[in-house]
Amino acid sequence: MDRIHITGGTPLNGTIPISGAKNAALPLMIASLLTGDTLELANVPRLADIAALVRILGNHGVDHMVVGKRPGQTTETGQTIRLTASNVIDTTAPYELVSTMRASFWVIAPLLARFGEAKVSLPGGCAIGTRPVDLLLMALEKLGARIEIDGGYVVAKTKNGLRGAEIDFPKVTVGGTHVALMGAALAYGTTVIANAAREPEVVDLAECLIKMGARITGAGTPRIVVEGVARLNGARHEVLPDRIETGTYAMAVAMTGGDVILENTRADLLHSALDVLATTGAEITQVPEGIRVRRNGAGIAAVDVTTDPFPGFPTDLQAQFMALMTLAQGQSRIRETIFENRFMHVQELARLGAKIRLDGDLAIVEGVERLKGAPVMATDLRASVSLVIAGLAAEGETQINRVYHLDRGFEALEAKLGRCGARIERVRA
Numbered sequence: 001m002d003r004i005h006i007t008g009g010t011p012l013n014g015t016i017p018i019s020g021a022k023n024a025a026l027p028l029m030i031a032s033l034l035t036g037d038t039l040e041l042a043n044v045p046r047l048a049d050i051a052a053l054v055r056i057l058g059n060h061g062v063d064h065m066v067v068g069k070r071p072g073q074t075t076e077t078g079q080t081i082r083l084t085a086s087n088v089i090d091t092t093a094p095y096e097l098v099s100t101m102r103a104s105f106w107v108i109a110p111l112l113a114r115f116g117e118a119k120v121s122l123p124g125g126c127a128i129g130t131r132p133v134d135l136l137l138m139a140l141e142k143l144g145a146r147i148e149i150d151g152g153y154v155v156a157k158t159k160n161g162l163r164g165a166e167i168d169f170p171k172v173t174v175g176g177t178h179v180a181l182m183g184a185a186l187a188y189g190t191t192v193i194a195n196a197a198r199e200p201e202v203v204d205l206a207e208c209l210i211k212m213g214a215r216i217t218g219a220g221t222p223r224i225v226v227e228g229v230a231r232l233n234g235a236r237h238e239v240l241p242d243r244i245e246t247g248t249y250a251m252a253v254a255m256t257g258g259d260v261i262l263e264n265t266r267a268d269l270l271h272s273a274l275d276v277l278a279t280t281g282a283e284i285t286q287v288p289e290g291i292r293v294r295r296n297g298a299g300i301a302a303v304d305v306t307t308d309p310f311p312g313f314p315t316d317l318q319a320q321f322m323a324l325m326t327l328a329q330g331q332s333r334i335r336e337t338i339f340e341n342r343f344m345h346v347q348e349l350a351r352l353g354a355k356i357r358l359d360g361d362l363a364i365v366e367g368v369e370r371l372k373g374a375p376v377m378a379t380d381l382r383a384s385v386s387l388v389i390a391g392l393a394a395e396g397e398t399q400i401n402r403v404y405h406l407d408r409g410f411e412a413l414e415a416k417l418g419r420c421g422a423r424i425e426r427v428r429a
């Protein structure tokens with residue numbers, strides 16, 4: 001298995017191009033199942049999760065084409081892909097495929113809305129918690145689907161198509177909102193989605209669906225209204241920048257020191273996280289190319305955070321922020337309210353010399369003066385990258401195992417950091 005070797009202690013200086021958002025690209029690709037026309041998506045990151053979803057969609061009969069390189073494009077400037085679901089031959093998503101990536105469960109909504117049936121494996125547990133799908137199924141039932149669980153599969157059917165309804169989520173769910181949007185887009189009548197997720201990725205999906213002919217208002221607010229249409233058409237859409245990748249590199253600079261421009265990204269996608277970073281002492285400015293993050297030698301101030309649905313502090317940046325706080329001056333309290341088991345990085349950060357105490361959903365981080373490199377590993381994507389950040393700031397060598405987690409969500413990680421002066425390399429197994 002590949003490993004990443006880091007020799008820490010070098011500040012980051014230069015420019016990092018930010019990729020298209022994985023968590024926007026995935027639902028956008030799934031939305032291709034809503035139409036027999038071609039959906040062209042630009043700025044799609046080259047990631048293992050994207051490749052896995054291409055395989056899953058291919059199993060349903062979706063054709064996939066990668067548009068050739070254009071002038072000025074590098075292997076890091078995102079790819080343009082075309083997806084055409086004109087010959088869907090199978091409305092079943094098998095366990096072997098769905099278990100490789102949870103988000104693929106969302107295919108249930110477009111399959112059901114367009115073909116009246118879908119059989120999709122339950123995704124099962126994952127490293128960051130139980131992550132049930134009850135609210136996704138509730139949304140589909142409200143839209144008139146009949147749902148049964150049979151042999152580990154959700155079997156969903158509708159007799160005469162889905163029907164508009166009032167869907168009131170008792171808890172904010174990104175996946176639930178994606179599923180409700182895709183189902184309602186082709187339902188008969190009006191759907192109101194209350195307590196909808198406001199994440200930028202939800203807005204991106206809604207904007208793409210609108211280009212495909214859907215009638216949606218209110219995306220980005222807690223109340224989305226969808227007037228169903230009989231059919232959707234093809235469209236071209238550019239995936240929005242990855243706010244989690246942006247925040248991750250911003251935290252890396254805040255921790256190692258230096259001066260980096262994060263290119264092709266937008267501050268409004270993660271304002272609360274940037275506000276928190278500024279409070280720790282990093283200088284954050286908007287520049288025409290994107291966002292500039294600077295930190296000089298002055299110490300890192302300790303700040304408390306609580307993860308929350310957007311526009312709150314994202315759970316997908318919690319591990320990275322904890323890495324930063326391990327070197328803060330004083331105590332930081334980090335509360336995780338979205339996932340019940342998202343502290344796997346704590347034990348690994350401790351291997352680098354961090355002082356962290358867990359108390360239920362609260363991590364209490366006592367800043368230390370320095371971290372020292374060590375072999376570490378992690379069991380999810382964001383936890384793994386928190387170890388990269390910590391390794392960059394630690395003295396000596398850090399070796400990160402199970403690199404496949406990073407490949408799921410960070411495009412060209414070593415190249416992007418390496419060009420800014422980081423001493424980081426991949427050792428192929």
Ligand code: EPZ
Pocket residue numbers: 023024026103129130131132133134135136137171172173174175176315316338339340381382409
């Ligand atoms: C999305 O997951 C993201 N994944 C996650 O990113 C992200 O952490 C999460 O949203 C929260 O922002 C993708 O976009 C592919 P949720 P999702 O439904 O949609 C509970 C990463 O590292 N819940 O908003 O699965 C759930 O257990 C990943 O890129 C139910 O109880 O998350 C959680 O506590 C990890 N029942 C909360 O809601 C349900 O039916 C929010 O989950 C659904 C969710």
